[in-house]
Amino acid sequence: MAAKKLSVLLLMSMALVPGLASAEEILLDPINVSGETEAQHGTLSVSGEALEDLAPKEMSRLFAGESSVMSSVIPTGNKTYVNGLDSSMMNVTVDGTLQSDGVFHHATTGMFNPALFKAATVKPGVVAADDGPRANAGSISYETKDAADLLEVGDNFGGLAGMSFDSNSKTFRSNLALFGRQGGFEYLVYGDRATGDNYKDGSGTTYRGSAADLTSFLGKIAYQWDNGYRLEFSGSESRDDGWRQARPNFGDLTGAVFPLFDTEVKQSNYALSLKNENAAGGFSPEFHLGFSSSFLNQGNPSDPSYTRALWGGEVETWNGKVQNEFLFGKHSLTAGIDFFNQEGTGGAIAGTYTDPLTLSGSFGPYTEKTRNLGIFAQMRSEFSDVFSMSYGLRADYQSFTGWDGTKISDEGISYNVAGSYAVSNAVTLEAAYSQVWGGYELGETGIINYSFPWVNYQGMRAQETENMRIGVTVNTGNWDAHFALFRTDAENVRARNSADQAQASNIVSEGIDASLGYSFATGYLRGTYTYADVTEDGQTSSTTNYYSAQPVGHILALQGAFDVATDWKVGGTAEAALSLDLAASRLPAYEVVNLFAEYKPSKVEGLTVRAEINNLFDSYYVSRATQGSDNSRVLPFSEPGRSFALYATLAF
Template sequence: MASTFHRALFVSTALALLASASHGYAQALDEDDQVLPVVDDAGLPADDGSTLLPQLDVGAGAESSAGTNLITVTQDDLERNQPTDLQEVFSGEPAIAVGGAISGTQKIYVNGVDENNLAVTVDGSRQNNKVFHHNGTYLLDPALLKAVTVQPGVAPADAGPGALAGSMGFETVDAIDLLEPGRDFGGFVTGTYDTDSETYKTGLSLYGIKDGFEYLGYINYANGGNFTAGNGVEMVGTGTDLISGLGKVAYETVTGHRFELSHEQVRDDELRPYRANFYLNVGAEPVLRQYALDRQNTVFTYTTVAPAGLWDPKIVLAYSRTQVETPVYNRSTGDILAPAIGATSSFNGKIENRFAIDLGTITAGVDFFNDSAKLDYADAAFPEFPREHSSNVGAYAQARLDPTDRVRLSFGGRVDHHWFTGADDSDFTNAGVSANASAEYDLVPDFLTAKAGVSRVWAGVPLAENFIQNPAWDYGDGPLPVTSVNLTAGLEMRYEGWTVEAGVFQSDIENARSPAYGRSPYDPATTANRTFDMRSWGWELGVGYDWDAGFVRAKYADVSADVDGMPADSEIGRYLTTPLGGIIMVTAGYRFHDLGLTVGADAEFGLENSRTAIDTGDPDDVRLPLPSYEVFNAFVEYTPPKMENLTLRAEVRNIFNEAYTSRASYGQEFDGVVPHLEPGRTFRFNARLKF
C-alpha cells in the first residue's frame, strides 16, 4: 500500500527523469549545431530540408488519429453560431448530445457515453468534475472558447489516461487569435439580450503582443430571470447569475521556445430546483435552494513553435478544481441542517516529445494525475467528511504513419500504474495496459476512403461522486479497475464540395464503478464497489455541400445503450449513459460578402424512442417512451462594410414555440418526475465592437 508521499515521489521521479532526458537531447542538438527551421515572411518553412508538421489537437493536446472519427468545432463555427451554452456549441452534431436546460446542469454524451468516461481536457489540463449528480459534470462559458475537438470511441494513447470511450479537448482563445493583422494591441466589448428570460450578458476583453510577450484578459457576466417553456409555463429556478473570466500570459523567444500560463474560471450562483436538473420535492423540502457552482483551471505549457526533426517537446503542468455548495434541509421541518460542499480537483501534467520520421511521427512521453473528491457536511447531528483519492502515472507512445499515398495508420499503447484511497483510508494499487490501432485506406483516391479503429482501454478505479460518498463504506477487497473495448468503422466520400459519411460504433465498458450511498436496504460493504457493465452502439449518416459563400449539412445518429444487459435509463446510467435513440440535425448558412450579411438556420429532430418503455414488474415504476420533438432556429448577422469592427446579430430560437425536453436530459422516461422543458420562442440580440 503506497502512501501519499510515495506517490508524490514516484510522480516527481518520473517527471525528473524525462525532463533530464529532454534537456540532454536539447544539449546534443546545440553541440551538433542543429538550428531551428527558417521561416519566410508568411510564416511558412523555408526550403532548408526541415518541415513544420500540421497538428490538430485532440483531448489532452494529442494529435488526431487517422482511421477514427473526428468531430471538430472550429473558431469559425463558434463565431458563426455565437453559442451561449454547451448545447449550442455542439449544434449540428447529433452524435454529441447535451442534456440540461441550464448551463449548471448540462451533461455531454458522446455516442451515448457520459463524458466522465472520456479523457476530457481544457487547454491540456485534465478535468475531474464528478461533483453532484444533480449538476452538470462540466460548467463552461462558450465565450471563452477557440475550438473543441472530440474523438469518439477510439482515442490515441497520448490523449491521456481514462479514455474509456474517446477523448474531448476544449481550447480557449489566445491573443493571436483575436488581434487584427498588423496590430499589437486590441480589444472588444460585447452585449447580448435574450427576450424570453430577460437575460443580458456583457463581455470585455483586452489583449496584445509586445517584444515576444503576449497577454489576454477576458471577463464575461450574465444575469437574468427564469425562462418560459413553449407551453407557456415558467420554469422556476432557471435564472442566470454567471461570471466567467480568462487570463493568459505568454513569452516566445526568438528561437521559438514558448512559455504560457493561463487561468480560466466560471461561477454560477443562483436559485435552482431542489434537485437542480428536474422538479421533485420530498416532505418539507423547499421548491428552490441556492446552488453555487465554481470551476477553475490553471495551466502552464511549454512548447516550441519551430520544431525540427526529432525535437518537438511539450510540457504541461495543470491544476483544475470544481466545487458545488448547496444547503441541505430537514425533510420534516424544512429547517436548514447545514451546507454541503463538494469539491473535486486534479493536479496533472505530462512531458512528451514528438519525433518526426520519414513515414510520419511518433509521440512518446509520461503523464500523471493526482485527483481527489471530498464532501464537507457539518450537520451537528450527523456530520460527514468523506474523501477519496486516486493517483496515476503512465507512459505512452503513439505512431502516426503514412506508409503509402493511399494508406494512413495510427497505433500506440500506454502502461498505467494507479493508486486509490477510499473514504475509510484503505489503499489499493493496480496497473494495466491500453492499446489502440486505426487505419484509413483510399479506396478511390480523392473520392472514397474507408476507415476503422479498435481500442482496449484500462482506466484504473474512478472516484465516486462527492455527494454519494459515505464515510461508513467498507471497500473489502477494493473496487475493480474499469476497462473498455471500442470499435469504429466508416466510409467517407468527397466530391466537388459534396461530403457523404457513414459509420458504425460500439463501446463496451466493464466494471464501470457506480457507487450508492448505502442507506437501507443497501449494504455499505457492497455499495462502495458497485459496478455495471455498459454497452453503447449505433450508427450515423451525414451529407453536406459546401461552396464559397455557404453550406448545408444534415446528420443523423441512432444511439442505443444497455446497462447490465437491460435498456439504459437516465437513473441507472448516471455517469455512464442515457437513452437517446434517433436524432437528426440540419444546419445551413450563407454569406453575402459584398453586403457584409450572413444568414443561417438549424433544426433538430428528436425521434420517438420507445426503447425506454420497459415493464419493470413494479406497478409503481412506470416507464415512458421518449416523445418526438422538432426545433427550428435562425439568425441574421450584419457587419457594415464601412465599419468592419462592428457586428450586429439577431436570432430567433425555437421559432415554433415547441414544448420539449432535450433528448439527453434527466428523468423524462419516469412517470411522476417533472423534467425541465427547454426555453420557448426567444429573440436574442447581440452587438460586438472591436477596438
Template sequence: MQRFASVAGSRCGTSLCALALLVTASEARPRVDATFDFQIAPKPRLSALADFTTTTGIQVVRLGEGAISGASPAVSGRLAAETALREILAGSNLAYRFTGPRTVTIESAPDAAIALETISVTEVSIGRGGIREIDITSADIERRNATDLRGVFRGEPSVVVGSSLPMSQKLYVQGIEETNLAISIDGSRQNNKVFHHNATTMIDPSLLRAVRVDAGVAPADAGPGALGGAIAYFTKDARDFLSADGFGGSIKSTFNFNGNVSTTNLTSYSRQGEFEALGSFTYGKGSEFRAGNGEQVLGSATNVLSGLGKLAYQNADGHRLSISHEQIRDDAIRPFRANAVQIYGSQTTPLVRPYKLDRQNTVVSYSNVAPEGWWNPNVVLGYNRTQVAVDQYAGATPETYSYTSEGVTDSLNGKLENKFALPIGEIVAGIDFYRDRARSIERTYRTAETANNVGAYAQARLTFLDNAKLSFGLRGDHQQFGGINGFRSSDQGLSSNVSGEYALASHLTAKAGYSNVWAGVPLAENYVQNPAWHYGAGPRSVTSDNATAGLVAHFTSFRIEGGVFRTRIWDARVPLWAADMALRAFDVQSQGFHVGGAYSWDDGFVRLQFVRTDAAIDGRPADSYLGKYLTAPIGDILTVQVAHSFASSSVTIGGDVEIAFEDDSLLNPFTGIGRLDGYEVVNVFAEHHPFALPSLTLRGEVRNLLNQTYAARGTYGLEYGSGVVRPLYDPGRSYLVSAKLTF
C-alpha cells in the same frame, strides 16, 4: 451561503442590441468552410509554404525584400487554409493578407507603432485527423452564438447535451457520459465530478478557441481514462487575433427576451515583442425563462461570471512559455435537485434552494513552435478545482434550513511529451501523471477518496503513398486508490488503439478503428460518500473497448459519410450512499450508426447528420436514473445546419434544425411510462457587418422558432412522464439580439 429566503425576482439587464447575422468573411478570404488535409512535416518555412500551395491551390506571393527563413512546425489534420498558414508563419514576424480567393501575400509585419489589423477569427481548428473526430472550430462557435455547452455542439447529434440549465448540463458522446471520457482544458486533465445534480464540466463558450472530440476510439496521447473517447477544449490566445505586435479587443453584448437575460463579454489582447497577453470576462444576469407551454421554468434564472487570463513569452527561436487561469461561477436559486424541476411524491424538501458552482483551471505550458529535428517538446502542468455548495434542510420549507454542505474535487496533473517527426508522419511519446481528490464536507463528518496515477504512452500517425493512413498507440498506467477510513489499493493496466483509412478510389475512403482501455478505479461522487463504507476486497478497475468503421465519399463540394460504432465498458463504478454500496458497478454498452452529408459553395454550406444511439446497462435498455455517470436514453436524432453569406450586402443568414424521433424502447405498456417524446426544434439567425463600420457585428436570432414544449435528449427523467418526474423543459420561442464591436 445565506439561508434561502425567496426565489429570485425578475431582473432586466441592459444590452446593446440590434437585428443582424453571422460572421461574414471578406470576399478576398478563402471560403470559410473549406478545409484541406494537411500533412506537412517540420521543415524550412519556404518549403512548407510550397506544400501549402500544393495542398490548397492558393498561390503565395512574397512582398518586399528579404528571403523567407526559419522553420515551420508540423501542420497536420483537416484544417482551414488560413489556420494552416497561420501555423506555418508562427514566430516568423511575417504577416499575411488574402488578396483574392486563391492568392495570399506574405510581407514583414509592420512596426509596433503602426496600427495593426486584427486577424478575423475565420477558422481555428485543433483537428489532427482522428478516425472518428468531431472538430468544433472557432467559426462554428461564432456562427452558433453559443451561450452554453449545448450551443457549442448544436448540430452535432453524436454529442448530446442534456438539461436546459448550463449548471446542470451533462454531455454524452455516442451515448457515453463525459466522466468516462478523457476531458482536458488547455491540455490539463479535468476532475470535475462532484454532484449528480450538477454539470460536470461547465464552461463559458465565449472563452473557447476550438474543441476536439474523439468519439469512441481515442489515441494514447489523449490522456488516461479515455473509456469512451476524449474531449479537448482549448481557450483563446492573443495570437488568434494578432499576427504581429499590437493590441486590440472586443466587447459583445447579447440580450435574450425570454427571461430578460443580458450577457456581456469583454476581451482584450496584446502582443509586444516576445510577450503577449489576453484577458476575457463574461457576466450574465437574468430571470427565469418560459418553456413552450408558457410556464416559467422554476430555478432557471441566470447569474454567472466567468473569466480567462493568459500571459505568454515566445522568443525568436520558437520557445514558448505560457500561463493561464480560467474560472466560472454560477450562483443562483435552482430546483432542489438541479437537474429536474420536481420529482413527485411526498414533499419532504423545499422546491428550490441556493446552489453555488465554482470551477477553475490553471495551466502552465512550454512548447516550441519552430522545432528542429526530433526535438519538439510539449510540457503541461495543470491544477483544476471544482466546488459545489448546497443548502440542506430538515423539512419541506425554507425555514427548516439546517446547514450548507460542500463537495470539492481537484486534480494536480501534468505531462511531458515529444513529437518525433518522420518522413511519413510522426510519433508522440511521453509520460503523464495525475493526483485526484474528491472530498465531501458535511456538518458532522468529512470524507475523501483519492487516486494517484502515473502513465507512459506513445502514439504513431503515419501516411503511406498518399492513399493510406495508419495510427496506433500504447499506454501503460499505474494507479494507487485511496478510500474512506484508510483503505488503499493499487492496480496497473495497458491500453491500446489502432485505426486507419485507405482510399478505395479517388473519391471513396474506408476507415476503421479499435481501442482497448484500462482506466483504474473512478472516484465516487462527493455527495454520496459515506463514512461507513467498507470496500471488501477493493473496487475493480474499469475497462472498455471501442470499435468503429465507416466510409467517406467526397466529390469536390460534396461529402457523404456513414459508419457504425460500439462502446462497451465493464465494471463502471457508480456507488450509492448506503454502507454496502461503495463497490456498486455496472456493465455498459452503447452502439449505433451515423450517416451524414455536406455540400458547400463559395458563400455557404448545408450539412445533414443522422445518428442512432442505443444504450444498455447490464443488458437492459438504459434509463436516466441507472445511467447517472454512465449513459442515457438517446435514440434517433437528425440535425441540419445551413448558412449563406451575401457578400454584396455583408449579410449572413442561416439556421439549424434538430429532430428527435419518438422512442418506445423503454415503454412499459401497463404504466405508460418510458416513452421518449419526439420534438422538432428550429433556430434561425441573421448577421450583418455594416460597410461604414466593419468592426461592428449586429445579429438577431430566433431560437425554438416553432415554440416546442420539450426536454432535450440527455435530460434527466424525461422518459418517466410528467406524473413521476417534472423534467427541465427547454426555453420556448426566444428572441435574441446582440452586437459585437472589435477594436
C-alpha cells in the same frame, strides 16, 4: 403539427441551397468549413467558421447541429453526452488540463464558458495513447483563443466589447476582452457576466431555479522566443451563484416541492505549457502542468423550516505531461510520460439541520484520492499515398484511497490501432479498435456517507473498455459524406446508487453515425444523423440511472449558413429526435429550429450585430441530454420556448 415542423426544417435546408445560383453574382471569399469536422475515425472538431456561426453563449449551444453530442440546458446541471455516454467516462481537457470528476450526479460536469473557445474537439471511442489517461469512451478537448487569434494583422493592442439580451428569460449578458502583444510577449484578459429571470418552456411553464447568474473569467499570458519556444500560462473560472433546486438538473419532484437553495457552483482551470511552435525534425518536446477544480456548495434553503442536512464537495485535479515527437521518414513517434493526482472531499455539512445519522449516514467532510502514472507511445505511419495507420500503447499504474483509509492499487495496458485506406481520390475506408484500461474513478464527493456508510472498497475493480469503429468517407470537393458503425463496451463502471463500492455496471453504446455536407462559394449546409442504442447491464438505460449513460435512439441535426450580401449572413441549426421506447415509458419525438441573421456594416469597422430566433415553433420538448423525462416522480427541465435574442459586439 410535427409533420409541418419537419417540412419547414427541410424547406430551410433547401433555402440555403439557392445561394448556389447567386454564387456568380456575389463574389465573396470561400467559407472554410474544413475544420468543422475531421471525419477520420469519427473525430469531430467544431472550430473556425462553423463555431463563429454558432456563436455559443452556453455549453448547450456549442454542439448544436451535431447529432452525436448533446448538452442539457441548465448550467449547474449541464452534462455533455457523446453517443449517449457521459463525459465523465472520457478524458476531458481545457487547454490541456484534465478536468475534475463531478461532485454530484445531479450537478454539472462541464460548466464552461464557450464564448472564447477556439476549438472543441470530440473523439468518440478510439483515441491515441498520447491523448491521455482514462479515455475510456474517448476524449473531449477544449482550446481557448490566444491574443494572436484576436489581433488584426499589424496591431499590437485590441479589445472586444459585447452585450446581448434574450426575450424569454430576460437574460442580459455583457462581456469585455482586452488583448495585446509586445515583441515576444502577449496577453489576454476576459470577463463575462449574465443575469436574468426564470425561463418559460414551449407550453408556458416557468421553471424555478433556471434564472441565469453566471460569472466567467479568462486570463492568458505567453512569451515566445525567436527559436520558437513558447511558454504560456492560462487561468479560467466559471461561477454560478443562483438559487437552484436541491437537484440542480430537475425542475421539481412531482410529489414534493423542495425549497430553492443559495447554491454556489464553481469550476476553475489553470494551465502552464512549454512547447516549440517551430519544431522540426526529431526534436519537438512539449511540457504541460495543469490544475482544475470542481466545487459545489448546496447553500442555505429559501425555507428555514427545511430539515435535511445540507451537503457539498470539491474535486481537485493536478495533471502533467512531458512528451517528444520523433520522426523516422514517413513515421512519427510521440512518446512520453503523464500523471494525474485527484482528490475529492465532501459530504453532509454539520449545522442547524438534521443529522444524517438519522438516515444511517454521518457528517463530513470525507476524502477519496486517486493517483495515476502513465507511459505512452503512439506511432503514426504513412505507408503509401493511399494507406496510413496510427497505433499506440500505454501503461498505467494507479492507486486509490477510500474515505476510511482503505488503499488499493492496480495497473493495466491500453492499446489502439486505426487505419485509413483510400480506395480512390474520393472514397476512403476507415477502421479503428482499442482496449482501454481506465483505472478507478472517484465517487460523488458531495454525498460521501450521506445516506449510508460507504463500504467494501476492496471489492472495487478497475474500469476497462473496448471501442471499435468502421466506416467510409466520401469527399468530392464541395460534397462530403461519412458513414460509420460504432460500439463502446465499458465494464466495471462504478455504481452511483449503492453504498457498496464494489457495485459496478456494464454500459454499452452501439449504433450508426453519418453525415452529409455541401459547401459552396457563399456558404455551407451540413446534416448529421446518429442512432445510438445505449444499455446498462443489458437493459435500455433510463434517464435517471445515475447518469453515466442516457438513452438516445435516432437523432438528426442540421447546421447551415450563407452570405446574402457583403455585410449580411443568415443561417441556423435544427434538431429532431424520433420517439424512443424504454422499458416502462416512451420518450416523445421533438423538433426544434433556431435561426440567425448577422450584420457587419462595412461603414462601422469591428461592429457585429446578430439577431436570433431560437425555438422558432415554440416547441415543448425535453432534450435527450436532460434527466427525468421517463420518471413519473420528476418534472424534467424542458428546453426554453421561443425566444428572440439580440447581440452586439464591437472589436476595437
